[in-house]
Amino acid sequence: MRQRLRTKLQFTAIGWFAALVMAFPIFWMTLAAFKTEIDAVASPPLLFFTPTLENFAEMQERIDYIAHFWNSVAVAFGATALALLLAIPAAYVMAFYPGRRTQGILLWMLSTKFMPAVGVLVPIYLLLRDAHLLDTRTGLIVITLFGNLPIVVWMLYSFFKEVPREILEAARVDGAGALQQIVRLVLPLALPGVASTALLSIIMSWNESFWCINVTEVNAATLALAIASFSNPEGFFWAKLSAASVAAVAPMLVLGWCTQRQLVRGLTFGAVK
């Protein structure tokens, strides 16, 4: 008993040490967000200081945080809503009416994810340019939607498969069509799964950095790009950079922590549950 308690205490120390090391950059960034620019570069580094909220006001002036925040919201929620709209019917068919080709279609969808974005950068860029969609929310939403669609289909498929088929069969005998079955039965029964799928899609869209760097500039730039503009600094900028970063990252940390249990299934396309 005492031996077991000692082991547990040892692992408490090791576990918390590891956790704090991993989270340290985020902690340090959060501290810097509340420092003055002078305090942020002070040597020795300050652990205790008079906190200020000035940076959050200044970051708004410097990069127009709120405009980019709404771009991020529009892209994350727009792409996720559209992806769900396309994926829910598809996953419903795949889960409840699997045919000979279903497995093949699922694998093919997954394979589109393996196409390196940078390999198709040039044509996508030119297509968006010709459609006058460069630096627009619509353009970025469409691209983000395609990027997330395979993962969304896979996750929904694996959650839908856990819905008992007998219920759907009973409903079908009673004359319920596909749409009714989806809305009345499948979605309510698989709601936690659908919710974590949506959360993962929102997080991935929010953090997506490749396309927003390459196809947006000012008008449609999401926070991921707006914050990158701090890399060309004039004068001290660390505290403001940190403030903007904290404000951009915090919502996703909360969402990510909410969905961590289902995360593994989504990220491995159901290969590890």
Add this chain to the structure above:
Amino acid sequence: MSTTTLYAPAVARRRGRGHPGFFRRGTTWLMAPAVAALFAWMIVPLILTLWFSVQRYNLQDPAGRGFAGFDNYVYLFTDPSLATALLNTVIIVVGDLAVTIGVGILLAIVFDQPFFGRGIARLLAIAPFFVMPTVSALVWKNLLMHPVYGLFAWIANSLGFEAIDWFGDYPLASVIAIVGWEWTPFATLILLTSLQSVDREQVDAAHLDGASPLAVFRFVILPHLARPIAVVVMLETIFFLVVYAEIVVTTVGGPGLATTNLSFLIYSRALLAFDVGGASAAGVLAIVLANVITFLFVRTVARQM
């Protein structure tokens, strides 16, 4: 029990058709929008990339456009910066696989043990995965790795060492460190999930038989982790092949070509030099590489299933 065996054969027979899925025909169209969208997303850019890669096409010189044959490929493969970019790509992939899986296994084992506040500690440890790449890279570059004001410089100085100019002297290692920090939680989460399904009785039996913890790890736990590790290797390779944002906001591919990987090379060709043909040829190379690796890994993973 599948629906088709319950209802479809009778209905299909009544209708005099041999098709095994009567109900399927009524519902397959629900799959069409998603399949069509993804098909377009895959095939249109692929064909255009292939097409542009045999074109002489510079955005700054639209008049000089024409068929180039394999000129872009010849130029690509004779360009010394390609070898550097490929080598850097491989170093990033291998380096980050080693970092994330090595640290990931250790963290997964620790977080698999019961300890006080484990839930909260685990949340903290996976937090880096939810930070957008541009933010991670900037925070590491400035607040931590800056040679004068960074925290690491202060730590080195207070221990009596000279501060290291991370991005000047060890640019590739610095990029690998940042990417490794971002992706270690990914490996940890997946390995932890599968550790939790290790047969406890087998572990206890091994302990009773006098096996050392190291032997238990080597002969019981590691074999159990083989498949999830393969999954992690495959998925991470796909992301590490195209590391991009971290390079753009820290080193911009430099100093010189020190941190130019294939992604950054294509980016600099296309959007900095406006060479659509050349960038497309490199794009085709990236697609081929990614597919070869995916194919190899899928086969390996499939065999272990």
